Amino acid sequence: MATRKNKPEVAERTEICKNCRWARLGEVIYCHRYPPVPVYDVSEQSVDSYQPVTGPDNYCGEFAPKLND
Numbered sequence: 001m002a003t004r005k006n007k008p009e010v011a012e013r014t015e016i017c018k019n020c021r022w023a024r025l026g027e028v029i030y031c032h033r034y035p036p037v038p039v040y041d042v043s044e045q046s047v048d049s050y051q052p053v054t055g056p057d058n059y060c061g062e063f064a065p066k067l068n069d
Helices: none
Strands: 023-025 029-031 037-041 046-050
Touching: none
Parallel strands: none
Antiparallel strands: 023 029, 037 046
């Protein structure tokens, strides 16, 4: 009688933005890995800068685990 192979356990993906040290959490997740993005406001004719906004399940390849607090 042949032995049965066990199904491997699927590890939970932890390398996502909400677990990354570059993420600043709030109402949305702001990524601090890269410099702010300049945005031109036509109504006020000025330039503001904002950190890139990302979704909680995104993965950009620049993941770094959170450091101990």
